Amino acid sequence: MIHLHLTTIVIAVILYVIALVFYMKDSPNNAGKMSHMILRADYIFLIFSGLLVYVQNMEGISASDGHMMYGIKVLLGIAAVGLMEMSLIRANKSTSAPKGMTIAAVALIVVTIGVGIYLPLGPLSAMF
Numbered sequence: 001m002i003h004l005h006l007t008t009i010v011i012a013v014i015l016y017v018i019a020l021v022f023y024m025k026d027s028p029n030n031a032g033k034m035s036h037m038i039l040r041a042d043y044i045f046l047i048f049s050g051l052l053v054y055v056q057n058m059e060g061i062s063a064s065d066g067h068m069m070y071g072i073k074v075l076l077g078i079a080a081v082g083l084m085e086m087s088l089i090r091a092n093k094s095t096s097a098p099k100g101m102t103i104a105a106v107a108l109i110v111v112t113i114g115v116g117i118y119l120p121l122g123p124l125s126a127m128f
């Protein structure tokens, strides 16, 4: 399930950048709208796979010392998705350069990836 999580993250980041670039070029923009719609479908798999990784490893997580970090990881992930969506809606409304919401979304994505790698499950954690 962690592999599905990683796949959906990669797809989400790519689609987010594409939608943002198209929305910034001109708005309303069909290419931007289309990538945004596919991104919204991807959010479902992203959140679902993350929750499933959490639930499937619940026993090990409860027994570990750092179980609070898993809760923080889940909240960060959901907040990152929320900020990505809000920043795209903002970008769709104005064609100007990315502002606070986009910077916050990118910062939260980076922090979420950092916490995900710091936590022990998954192939990325195994690499470090």
Ligand code: HEM
Pocket (backbone or CB within 6 Å): 002, 005, 006, 009, 012, 046, 047, 048, 049, 050, 051, 053, 054, 070, 073, 074, 076, 077, 078, 080, 081, 109, 112, 113, 114, 115, 116, 117, 118, 119, 120, 121, 122, 123, 124, 125, 126
């Ligand atoms: C944009 C949003 C998200 C990003 C960028 C992200 C990123 C990551 C990354 C990089 C990993 C580590 C994978 C590995 O080590 O191979 C991970 C693991 C995980 N993610 Fe996410 N995630 C996001 C959203 C979510 C959501 C919404 C949830 C839950 C609802 C979630 C729950 C988890 C859990 C439980 C793990 C396993 C933690 C561990 O590595 O031990 N994530 N995530």
